[in-house]
Amino acid sequence: MEIRISGASKIFKPDIVALEDIYITVRPGEFLYLVGPTGSGKSTLLRLITGEARPTRGQITVGPFNLRKMGWGALSYYRRYVGVVFQDFKLLPHLTAYENVAFALEAMGIPPKEIRVKTGEVLDRLGLWRRRFLHPPQLSGGEQQRLAIARAVVKSPSLLIADEPTGNLDANTAEGIMDILLSINASGTTVIMATHNQYIVDTYRARVVELRMGRMTRDEEKGRYGSYGYN
Amino acid sequence: MATIRYILRDVFRLLFRHWGLTILTWVTMMAVFLAVGGSFLLTSCAHAVVAKLAGDLTIEAYIAKEFELEALKPKIEAIPHVKEVTLVTPESALARLKELLGEQAQVVELLGENPLPPSLVLQVDDASNADVVAQTLRSLPEIEDVVYAREAANRLARLNAVIRQLTIGIIAVAIMIGILILFNTVRIAVYSRREELAVMLKVGATPTYVAMPFLLQGVILGGLGGISATLILTRAYTVFVKHINRLLPFLMVPEGGTEIFIQLVLLLVGGGMALGWICSWIATSRHIRDALRPL
Structure with a gap:
């Protein structure tokens, strides 16, 4: 799905400008890094794309969906096409790893047989099949992150949004997560990933959009993390 | 499913x-x-x-002798809240009196002419409407007197x-x-x-x-x-x-x-x-x- 962000601004009451005049077009199947210091507006921009927040000004369209005008019913429908990997995972501790993934499909009304097949496939692909009966607190940080990705991709979304997916992981685990995200991207899913991880951005080169104080300061194909002088 | x-x-x-x-x-x-x-x-x-x-509560309306009992019945039945109207002719009233007096019924014979007026016995749809019906009856020229258990109805x-x-x-x-x-x-x-x-x-x-x-x-x-x-x-x-x-x-x-x-x-x-x-x-x-x- 193509994403068009045209002059989007987000101002929180009373007058905190989180984003100002953002113009980005993300092509279908593209991999895009969103970088910038803490408080630069990365998470706000991701929230605008997932429909959790509405732009104060400007337009955001994702495929056929105009997020500015979307009602609740359409928002639920839209979210079926978007997989989100949250910074804090948002896994449900009382459900097993298997149930955490299956639950995303149940919410869409997918028949049980299909859920069994799809959940099994995605857990296997992310190396979690043997851990399927464990609950999230019994999993390591990397496993929890992979489980969060599994839940996001099990519904075969057209767009995957990942907010700091390697945030609290060691280098090896972070690389494993990147391999997974790249393979998902290779299968045609558009991926937008907000990150602070310089090593990842510099190693797995892709388009980089940089934000600073709510403004877009860089949009570079095959860019590097700190090309324009910040760390 | x-x-x-x-x-x-x-x-x-x-x-x-x-x-x-x-x-x-x-x-x-x-x-x-x-x-x-x-x-x-x-x-x-x-x-x-x-x-x-309330069903047992009745209103008795006594009719002036010059009026026809039968002719009056439809007029009374048309009064709002009147559920049922029973005609009581002077003859049937006398018979009832004799029945009530029992052994002393011959006292009635001493009266000679039947002194009892024709009357109507009315049942109302609700006890709370008895007062209204009684007042309407009293306003009619054909009615001489109205008797009912007002306190009980209230x-x-x-x-x-x-x-x-x-x-x-x-x-x-x-x-x-x-x-x-x-x-x-x-x-x-x-x-x-x-x-x-x-x-x-x-x-x-x-x-x-x-x-x-x-x-x-x-x-x-x-x-x-x-x-x-x-x-x-x-x-x-x-x-x-x-x-x-x-x-x-x-x-x-x-x-x-x-x-x-x-x-x-x-x-x-x-x-x-x-x-x-x-x-x-x-x-x-x-x-x-x-x-x-x-x-």
């Missing part, structure tokens, strides 16, 4: 996960509906008894009104308690699953899918309370009527049967389910609205 299956599974999870709260709500709702149903039965009995007594009307108001009060209080209990039970269930609900909405579940288990939980709890109360009240009413009719047979309290049972089912089970749905809808929709509202 799969969605219905997931929703039903979630309903049972909700009911059994907090089974203590489920039982507490069930028992409390049963108590609430016992109060509602008990008041309803009490009012029904009281109305039946009062209606019976007391019956007052009794009826007091019972009605008392019942409305009890039912209103009981329903308020029921609403609060059901609303809070569902709210606790929603609160305990708030993270799960938020994630469900974020991954694409529709608000209806998220709300439905809670709505059904409210319906089941309200319905269970109503069913339990109906069964208890039906049995209790049968025993009560049996005893009261043996001790005070003149009251002739109507016996319980299918009609009473159907009325209780409609009032308590139907009402309980509707109450459950409404309370759950209020508790859930607010939470979902907040969870979905964009920043």
Whole structure:
């Protein structure tokens, strides 16, 4: 799905400008890094794309969906096409790893047989099949992150949004997560990933959009993390 | 089909996960509906008894001799609240008097000419309307005098009104308690699953899918309370009527049967389910609205 962000601004009451005049077009199947210091507006921009927040000004369209005008019913429908990997995972501790993934499909009304097949496939692909009966607190940080990705991709979304997916992981685990995200991207899913991880951005080169104080300061194909002088 | 299956599974999870709260709500709702149903039965009995007594209440209107009794009947029947009109000719009145006097009936013979005027005996639809009907009768030129048990009629009307108001009060209080209990039970269930609900909405579940288990939980709890109360009240009413009719047979309290049972089912089970749905809808929709509202 193509994403068009045209002059989007987000101002929180009373007058905190989180984003100002953002113009980005993300092509279908593209991999895009969103970088910038803490408080630069990365998470706000991701929230605008997932429909959790509405732009104060400007337009955001994702495929056929105009997020500015979307009602609740359409928002639920839209979210079926978007997989989100949250910074804090948002896994449900009382459900097993298997149930955490299956639950995303149940919410869409997918028949049980299909859920069994799809959940099994995605857990296997992310190396979690043997851990399927464990609950999230019994999993390591990397496993929890992979489980969060599994839940996001099990519904075969057209767009995957990942907010700091390697945030609290060691280098090896972070690389494993990147391999997974790249393979998902290779299968045609558009991926937008907000990150602070310089090593990842510099190693797995892709388009980089940089934000600073709510403004877009860089949009570079095959860019590097700190090309324009910040760390 | 799969969605219905997931929703039903979630309903049972909700009911059994907090089974203590489920039982507490069930028992409390049963108590609430016992109060509602008990008041309803009490009012029904009281109305039946009062209606019976009111049915026995009659107004006697004495007609001036120059008027035709038969010709007057349709005019009297047309008066509002008049249920039934019986003609009493001077001859039948005399016969009745003789019957009342029994052995001393020959005293009547001493009177020579029949002194009793023709009259009409009226039954009104409700004891509270006796005064109005009597006043209308008095205003008619054909009527010489009107006699009825005014005080008795007024007391019956007052009794009826007091019972009605008392019942409305009890039912209103009981329903308020029921609403609060059901609303809070569902709210606790929603609160305990708030993270799960938020994630469900974020991954694409529709608000209806998220709300439905809670709505059904409210319906089941309200319905269970109503069913339990109906069964208890039906049995209790049968025993009560049996005893009261043996001790005070003149009251002739109507016996319980299918009609009473159907009325209780409609009032308590139907009402309980509707109450459950409404309370759950209020508790859930607010939470979902907040969870979905964009920043």
